Amino acid sequence: MDAVRAEALSGEVRCDLMCLLRRALSVLKTGAALALWWLVYRLLQPAVDFVTYRLLSLTPDTHLASSVSFFLFEVPKVLMLLVLVVFGVGVVRTFFTPERTRQILAGKRESVGNVLAAGLGIVTPFCSCSAVPLFLGFVETGIPLGVTFSFLIAAPMINEVALVLLFGMFGLKVAGLYLTTGLLIAILAGWTIGRLHLERHVEPWVYELQGQAGGDPAEERLDWSARLERGRIAVREIVGRVWLYVIAGIAVGAGIHGYVPEGLMASFMGKGVWWSVPLAVVLGIPMYSNAAGIIPVVQALLEKGAALGTVLAFMMSVIGLSLPETIILRKVLRWPLIAAFIGVVGTGILVVGFLFNLIF
Amino acid sequence: MKLQILGTGCPRCKQLLANVQQAVADMSGAVEIEKVEDIKEIMKFRVLATPALAVDGVVKAAGRVLSPDEIRKLLGK
Numbered sequence: 001m002d003a004v005r006a007e008a009l010s011g012e013v014r015c016d017l018m019c020l021l022r023r024a025l026s027v028l029k030t031g032a033a034l035a036l037w038w039l040v041y042r043l044l045q046p047a048v049d050f051v052t053y054r055l056l057s058l059t060p061d062t063h064l065a066s067s068v069s070f071f072l073f074e075v076p077k078v079l080m081l082l083v084l085v086v087f088g089v090g091v092v093r094t095f096f097t098p099e100r101t102r103q104i105l106a107g108k109r110e111s112v113g114n115v116l117a118a119g120l121g122i123v124t125p126f127c128s129c130s131a132v133p134l135f136l137g138f139v140e141t142g143i144p145l146g147v148t149f150s151f152l153i154a155a156p157m158i159n160e161v162a163l164v165l166l167f168g169m170f171g172l173k174v175a176g177l178y179l180t181t182g183l184l185i186a187i188l189a190g191w192t193i194g195r196l197h198l199e200r201h202v203e204p205w206v207y208e209l210q211g212q213a214g215g216d217p218a219e220e221r222l223d224w225s226a227r228l229e230r231g232r233i234a235v236r237e238i239v240g241r242v243w244l245y246v247i248a249g250i251a252v253g254a255g256i257h258g259y260v261p262e263g264l265m266a267s268f269m270g271k272g273v274w275w276s277v278p279l280a281v282v283l284g285i286p287m288y289s290n291a292a293g294i295i296p297v298v299q300a301l302l303e304k305g306a307a308l309g310t311v312l313a314f315m316m317s318v319i320g321l322s323l324p325e326t327i328i329l330r331k332v333l334r335w336p337l338i339a340a341f342i343g344v345v346g347t348g349i350l351v352v353g354f355l356f357n358l359i360f
Numbered sequence: 361m362k363l364q365i366l367g368t369g370c371p372r373c374k375q376l377l378a379n380v381q382q383a384v385a386d387m388s389g390a391v392e393i394e395k396v397e398d399i400k401e402i403m404k405f406r407v408l409a410t411p412a413l414a415v416d417g418v419v420k421a422a423g424r425v426l427s428p429d430e431i432r433k434l435l436g437k
Contacts, residue, residue, distance in 0.1 A: 097423075098408035098422075098423065099408055102408060125409065125423055125424075126409075127370070127409075129370030129372065129373070129411075130408070130409040130423060132368065132399055133402060133409060133410055134408050136399075136403050137406070137407075137408040140403075230424075233424070237425070328368070331399055332399075
């Protein structure tokens with residue numbers, strides 16, 4: 001009896017001594033890498049000061065020294081933060097597959113569903129090329145249209161790359177504000193779209209899929225070393241894709257930081273200029289792939305007197321409302337629904353922009 | 361054996377196709393590779409994320425780009 005049980009157990013766990021050792025080693029290596037990360041991060045500022053003022057012997061408080069030290073400090077800082085968070089999120093995401101998210105959302109009432117969908121949008125892996133299968137998969141299971149939209153709004157807008165850059169360059173307050181208002185927009189916009197009852201503007205064949213095929217694909221079972229490996233893959237993939245944009249963005253930002261006079265931006269991106277918010281939203285819609293590069297530029301603008309609300313609205317519009325995603329969604333949605341989507345989300349961003357200009 | 365790459369044509373889907381081709385390059389036996397780009401066809405596989413890889417009609421991975429090594433392991437080679 002015991003032998004049978006032992007066999008069943010080992011069959012289930014499928015891990016001998018060597019494999020256990022391998023897993024432990026993988027966890028240890030990750031720990032060591034984290035410790036090294038922390039050490040380098042702490043030594044960054046003194047190292048940059050040494051290079052700028054000793055090695056390059058630049059005079060402090062000049063335009064050049066200011067630009068150079070900004071660039072030398074921000075590039076490794078932002079890239080290091082990016083690696084850390086993308087790794088962390090990559091590991092967390094192994095717990096939130098789209099299939100599980102769909103299971104959680106299925107059968108939830110609308111209001112609760114909107115909140116859950118927006119929250120899950122942050123942690124569920126998503127790329128805009130998956131928007132259509134995800135949309136179809138959600139609608140197919142009977143998840144309400146508005147709840148599906150809450151997810152589709154939150155997933156791209158509140159992503160780890162944007163949050164890291166915001167935290168690294170603007171600090172905790174702005175990153176927190178972005179997260180909170182982004183969630184609110186996703187929840188309220190999704191809820192509004194649900195209230196508008198636009199189901200008839202979904203392409204008819206979408207609902208014909210309902211209940212057609214068999215069961216879901218089997219869920220993968222991962223151990224910790226596999227989850228850590230997924231984190232490393234995410235770092236390679238995501239940081240590999242955005243690092244150049246980040247460096248280019250910081251280079252432009254460094255130029256503005258050192259050379260553009262204080263207060264210049266106040267005249268056309270400042271609080272007093274009400275039309276700068278809608279303009280920022282409209283300008284942001286066609287921009288999409290350069291989100292990683294745009295934040296460092298925007299940071300420099302903010303520093304020179306641009307208003308926080310205007311800057312946030314611009315960012316949200318760039319990241320949350322994207323032309324490519326809209327074009328992809330056109331395969332399953334008709335224009336009135338796409339217009340409602342852009343209109344409702346755009347209005348939300350506009351309100352956020354005005355609100356922050358008013359408060360801060 | 362039939363390998364199907366499901367994806368509407370995003371860069372990640374093309375990467376998966378390239379990795380599959382690389383993985384089966386040195387494999388003997390008949391391997392058929394098909395790229396499924398029509399969204400209605402893709403939905404018949406019940407995937408929620410692309411790119412996805414199906415082996416003989418069964419989805420083995422969705423939403424991520426498998427490395428050539430992972431693909432070889434998956435195929436048991």
